[in-house]
Amino acid sequence: MKAWWLILCLLALPATAEVFTYVDAQGNRVYTDQPGSGSAKRVPIATSNRMSANPTGATPMIAAKKTEETPLFHYDMLRVLVPEPDATIRNSAGELIVSVTSEPGLQKGHRYRLLLDGQPTAEPGLSPVFPLTNIDRGSHNLSVEIIDELGRTVERTANQPFHMLRISLAQKRQVNPCTLADYGQRPECPLKDKPEEEKNPFLRFF
Template structure:
């Protein structure tokens, strides 16, 4: 009941600017009604409702919108110095499953959002990461060129290390006697 009354009052107050009087009418059962016409019945109690003046002001002027504004963070083109520290160039990975570790040094430290991407034989290996160590597994036998790229969060290549070549020895077949 109170919600309906509040709704009615708000609705009527929005129209009150053009109206001269609003009446609150209470019938014999205690039901309250608001109206813009004075009650005809003498059994109903009525009183005029005084509404405050509605504050009407002009809206602020419309600003011209510039659609060419780019709110994205500008990319800093930092020239990172990236060096593969392990394994050294021309290293031979001994017989086994083709697993080895790779580590690098980066100077200066990576900015927020920039990551390192390992490149194996010209193709990305794994996902870009913020750490400078990788564990490679099950690398096929043969010569492999490794390099590291510093990439921005949008994927732009910022810097790249000099490549390092490793040779992986793996048996091609298992022979049983």
């Protein structure tokens, strides 16, 4: 038992220490860190498999802080001014001027974007006025949103309906008949349709 205790103590020595063994005069196996007599033999010791708490020797990595995104700005009010909700627009070319407003005013880096039936009508911009052309006859929905510099939607209005009536030239003439002075002046009164003026019957005698 004593010999095994000695072995454990010697194995606990640093890896650089040497261990020797020999058999003494009484026939006992002896382990020591001293070379001793010529019969002593060196005992090979396996390299320690203990790992360093910090094997790379580098300082612990500090996780990079996630860049905090700027919180969204809140507008007290955003709405479509023109046309009014459920308005009826009469225009033969399907043209419409849309005007929007916000409170407070547009912030730095923000842009207005108008949507017609859920689709953007143009790239976001600073102007609150949007000219639209060639809108199909029928009912449509308008909404406006504010986009920040990161492309995020800051505010958006609910859909606002309007109705486009595109009157034909013939219908315009029916509503407001052409007079002789209107031909060549109103689109629905072209010169080619101007009737010939009646000659004064009294001029035939001169």
